[in-house]
Amino acid sequence: MKKLSATLAEIWQTPAGHAGKVYTPELKQADPGQYFQAWREGEQSLLPGIVFPTSLASNGSIDLDQIPPSWYPGDRLVLWGPLGHGFSLPSGVNLIFIVSSKPDISRLKPVAELAIAKGLSVSLCVDKFEPGYWHNGLPAAIEIQALSDLSEGVSQPGFFAAEVDASNPPSVSELVSRQIPKILHQCQGQVLVRTAMPCIGIAECGACAIKTRKGWRYACKDGPVFSLEDLIDVAA
Amino acid sequence: MWLPDDNMQKRELVINPPLVNAASSLGFYPNPKHQNTWENLGAFITNPISFKARQPADNRLFISKQSYYLMHTGLANPGFKSSLKRFAPHWAKAPVGIIVHLLAEDSFSLQQMIATLETCENVVAVELSFSDRLDWADIESMLHNITSELPIILCLTLQQVWAYLPMLERNTDQVIHVGGGRGAILDVSANLVSGRLVGFDQFSLILNAVQKVSKLGIRVIGGGGIISGNQVKAMFKAGAQVIAFDCLLWQGGVDLSELQVPIK
Numbered sequence: 452m453k454k455l456s457a458t459l460a461e462i463w464q465t466p467a468g469h470a471g472k473v474y475t476p477e478l479k480q481a482d483p484g485q486y487f488q489a490w491r492e493g494e495q496s497l498l499p500g501i502v503f504p505t506s507l508a509s510n511g512s513i514d515l516d517q518i519p520p521s522w523y524p525g526d527r528l529v530l531w532g533p534l535g536h537g538f539s540l541p542s543g544v545n546l547i548f549i550v551s552s553k554p555d556i557s558r559l560k561p562v563a564e565l566a567i568a569k570g571l572s573v574s575l576c577v578d579k580f581e582p583g584y585w586h587n588g589l590p591a592a593i594e595i596q597a598l599s600d601l602s603e604g605v606s607q608p609g610f611f612a613a614e615v616d617a618s619n620p621p622s623v624s625e626l627v628s629r630q631i632p633k634i635l636h637q638c639q640g641q642v643l644v645r646t647a648m649p650c651i652g653i654a655e656c657g658a659c660a661i662k663t664r665k666g667w668r669y670a671c672k673d674g675p676v677f678s679l680e681d682l683i684d685v686a687a
Numbered sequence: 688m689w690l691p692d693d694n695m696q697k698r699e700l701v702i703n704p705p706l707v708n709a710a711s712s713l714g715f716y717p718n719p720k721h722q723n724t725w726e727n728l729g730a731f732i733t734n735p736i737s738f739k740a741r742q743p744a745d746n747r748l749f750i751s752k753q754s755y756y757l758m759h760t761g762l763a764n765p766g767f768k769s770s771l772k773r774f775a776p777h778w779a780k781a782p783v784g785i786i787v788h789l790l791a792e793d794s795f796s797l798q799q800m801i802a803t804l805e806t807c808e809n810v811v812a813v814e815l816s817f818s819d820r821l822d823w824a825d826i827e828s829m830l831h832n833i834t835s836e837l838p839i840i841l842c843l844t845l846q847q848v849w850a851y852l853p854m855l856e857r858n859t860d861q862v863i864h865v866g867g868g869r870g871a872i873l874d875v876s877a878n879l880v881s882g883r884l885v886g887f888d889q890f891s892l893i894l895n896a897v898q899k900v901s902k903l904g905i906r907v908i909g910g911g912g913i914i915s916g917n918q919v920k921a922m923f924k925a926g927a928q929v930i931a932f933d934c935l936l937w938q939g940g941v942d943l944s945e946l947q948v949p950i951k
Contacts, residue, residue, distance in 0.1 A: 452939070452940070453940065454939065454940045488938070488939045490938070495914055495915055496753070496914075497751075497753075497754070497755070497756060497885065497886065497887070497912060497914065497934050498751055498756060498934050498937060498938075499938055499939070531938075531939025531940055532939070534939075647749035647751070649749055649751065649756070649758070649934070649937060650712075650937045651937060651939065653712075653713060653714065653718075653721050653724060653936065653937055654711060654712050654713055654714050654734070654936075654937065655714045655715065655734060656711055656712075656758070656760060657711075657743050657744075657747060657760030657761060657762070657763045658747065658748075658749040658758055658760055659749075660743035660747060660760070660763060662743075667742070667743060667763065
C-alpha cells in the first residue's frame with residue numbers, strides 16, 4: 452500500500468456534512484464499503500479522518516463523504532487506502548436491494564453503480580420517502596420502493612447491501628435485526644458497519660470491536676463490511 | 688529499590704534508538720504488514736495483557752475532536768496463557784526487543800506472568816500498568832511481593848504520577864513511563880464514561896510531569912499525543928530518556944525519520 456496524492460476538486464453540502472470529489476489518478480479502484488484515511492498535505496493532526504467513497508473511481512476521480520469543513524477545492528490531500536473489506540456482489544444474483552432506514556445512502560450508492568454496470572437490477576428500499584438529498588445523483592435505472600412493500604417473497608435470486616451506524620449502542624446484531632426486514636434474510640446480504648476506526652487495523656485497539664457469530668471482530672480490518680449471517684442472532 | 692535486593696542479577700534495559708510505541712498502539716506483536724510503524728523503534732511495547740481474558744467493554748467509546756480524543760475499550764485481550772501461545776512465537780523472531788505490557792491486578796498472578804516471561808525469547812522487559820482503583824499502598828505491596836530478572840517499567844497516568852510523586856521520591860532506581868491522562872465524557876445515553884485522554888493540551892501537562900519525575904533522578908519514558916519533531920525535542924529537553932509514540936503510528940505510511948528523531 453502506498454500514500455495516494457489527491458487534489459480536492461469539488462465540494463458540496465450534504466445533510467451529514469461536507470462531501471467532495473477528489474482527483475487521484477493513482478487510485479485504480481476501491482470496493483464500495485472500503486474506506487480511506489485522509490488528511491491535507493502538510494497538516495498535523497492527532498488523527499487523520501476516515502472517509503468512505505460515495506462513487507466508484509472513474510477517470511482518476513472519486514467522490515468521498517464527510518470531508519472536514521476546513522478543506523477547500525484545490526487543497527492537496529493524501530489518501531491512505533483503500534482499507535478494509537468492502538461489498539462483493541456474489542455471482543448468480545439478478546437483483547440487488549439497497550436497504551436503508553436513514554435518508555443518507557451515499558456510501559451504498561457505489562454498490563448500486565457497480566450492480567448496474569454488471570447489468571443487474573437494483574431496487575432501493577427505504578423506510579419512508581423523504582424529499583431532498585438522499586435521492587440526488589442516483590442512477591435513473593434504480594427502482595425505489597418502501598421497505599414496508601416488501602411483504603411477499605423475493606422471486607429472483609437477490610442480494611442486499613445495507614448500512615448500520617454502530618457508533619452507539621445497541622449492539623450491531625440488534626441494529627441489523629431491526630433495520631433489515633426478515634423477508635430479505637432469504638437473500639445473501641452484506642452490511643457496512645460504521646463505527647470509529649482510529650487505528651485503521653494496526654493496533655487492535657478495540658474501539659471498533661463488533662460481536663459476530665464468529666466471535667469478536669474488528670470493523671477496521673475484518674470489515675467494515677460483514678456478511679449478514681455473521682451479524683444476525685448473535686448471542687449477547 | 689523497588690524490588691528485594693537479594694543479589695539477583697537483573698538484566699539491563701537498553702532501548703536504542705530511544706523510541707518505543709505506547710501500549711495499545713501497535714497490537715500484540717510487531718506485525719510484518721505494518722513494518723514501517725515499528726522498524727525504527729528501539730523496543731516494541733505490546734498491547735496490555737491481563738492474567739484472565741478480557742472482552743471489549745459494553746460501553747466502549749471513541750470520541751474524537753480536533754484537539755483531543757478519548758477512548759474506552761475495556762483493554763480486550765485473550766488472557767496471559769492464550770497470549771503467550773499466540774504471540775510468543777512472534778516475539779521470539781521479531782527484529783526488535785519486546786516489552787510485554789501487563790495489567791497488574793494482584794501480586795500472585797503478576798509473579799506467575801513475570802516468571803513465565805523471564806523464559807521467553809526476546810522479551811527484554813515488562814511494563815506494568817495499574818487500575819485507578821488501586822492506591823499506592825496496594826501498588827507498593829504488589830511490587831514488594833514480586834521478584835523479576837526482567838527490568839520493570841511502571842506505566843503511570845498523569846493523575847497517578849502526581850498522586851504518587853512523594854512515594855516515587857523515595858525510590859528513584861526505577862523506570863517510569865509517563866503515559867498520558869485519563870478523562871471522562873458523557874456518552875449518547877448520558878452515561879459518564881472514563882477512558883484514555885490524548886490531546887494537545889495534555890502534552891504540556893505531560894511535559895511538566897516528565898520534568899518533575901526526571902529531576903528526581905528517575906529514568907523516564909515520555910509520551911502522549913506526540914506528532915511532531917518539536918514535541919520530541921521538548922520531551923527530551925524535559926528529561927525523558929525514551930520517547931513513546933501512540934496516535935502518530937496510526938497515520939498511514941508514517942515515517943518516523945520525518946520527525947528528525949534518532950533512528951537506526
